[in-house]
Amino acid sequence: MHIYNIHEAKTNLSRLIEETVNGGEPFVIAKAGKPLVKVMRVDAEASKPLRRIGFLKGQIKVPADFDTMAADEICEMFQGKTT
Secondary structure (H helix, E strand, O other): OEEEEHHHHHHOHHHHHHHHHOOOOOEEEEEOOEEEEEEOOOOOOOOOOOOOOOOOOOOOOOOOOOOOOOHHHHHHHHHOOOO
């Protein structure tokens, strides 16, 4: 994605918009290197939401016997016998 400063975007706005409309990628307009706005087609696909890995860290506790938890009941249901 290209980043253009305000002066450059203002000078070339028609061309930049035309390129974006005709299948080009969105572009960003920045001021003093800080991104301000993103210009994209109205009918462009919305970006996928970010997956936040680890956002429940510390809120869920996994029991120490998780791998063997209820093993007897499960064996009895499937095999009719206990371990």
